[in-house]
Amino acid sequence: MSSTQKIPGLVDDVWLSQHLDDPHLILLDASIKNVAAPENNNGNYAILPKAQFFDLKKVFSDQSASLPSMVPSPQEFEIACRTLGISQNSKVVVYDNKGIYSSPRAWFLFKIMGFDNVAILNGGLPAWLQAGRRTTNQYHTTNKEQGSFKAHFRPELVVNAEEVLNAINDPHKLIIDARSHGRFTGTEPEPRADLKGGHIPRSINIPYTELLKNGKFIDQVSLKSVLNTLNLDNKHLIFTCGSGITACILKFSFEKAGYEKASVYDGSWTEWGQLSNAPIAL
Helix, strand or coil: CCCCCCCCCEECHHHHHHHCCCCCEEEEECCCCCCCCCCCCCCCCCECCCEEECCCCCCCCCCCCCCCCCCCCHHHHHHHHHHCCCCCCCEEEEECCCCCCCHHHHHHHHHHCCCCCEEEECCHHHHHHHCCCCCECCCCCCCCCCCCCCCCCCHHHEECHHHHHHHCCCCCEEEEECCCHHHHHCCCCCCCCCCCCCECCCCEECCHHHHEECCEECCHHHHHHHHHCCCCCCCEEEEECCCCCCHHHHHHHHHHCCCCCEEEECCHHHHHCCCCCCCCEC
16 A cells, blocks of 8 residues: 555554554544543553554643633644654544544544544444454554644634524524434533533434444444435534534544535534523523
8 A cells, every 4th residue: 555545534443454564554542531540541441553642632622722622723733743753644543442432533633634644443442352453551652753744724624603603594504413312402411510401593413322333333324314314405514512522423424425514513512501692492
């Protein structure tokens, strides 16, 4: 495989095991860790060979923002990627320890920074372990050279609260919420106690769990049947969730099915649910 060949957007454990020795491959663990755990203590946490930690919380998010997990500046992202040895000719594969949870957020960050040669490991760490493949207990650090990654920001892939407010009554736009049905209807409490319950008016609910099966993305036929029930009619989609993480599962799924006309509301319900003037439906 040449260094310029584009990798598929979704790979499995077989593909990854066959390409681990590719010198252009960069493997990133985008798991969201327990904040109470010691920073460098992996314990019994299994790590894929050659993997480096892609810290979504402390490195690859805007540390100056009052909201969690916000998109970092292109400059910050670029520097952090270079530190991981990522260059323009790299082939990046991301995974997480839940199967499919936070890895699509890492995928989305690369996409918004103008880098398309990035893939998600379908099923993540659980699928890798189930296949009986080898793991380690330390992240890869040896022989790591500074990369030459260059960010090319795509502002159309992300929207703010004002743009979401304007989209509510726009017939050419559709807001899709990835949270659970209970949180969407306000019948289930929010994980963050200071947030109101409910959803953005005129938004629809597709819990991200409906696009997954056994920790992997559902097949293409099932995915397209979901899209066919929505009557999208070439609308621009805005995906939202709790804090911008699982909205990226929807973004990836829809793009995989061929629908790329979509953005992510970065602040999501963490922002909307605490705004004093934001309309809320139940």
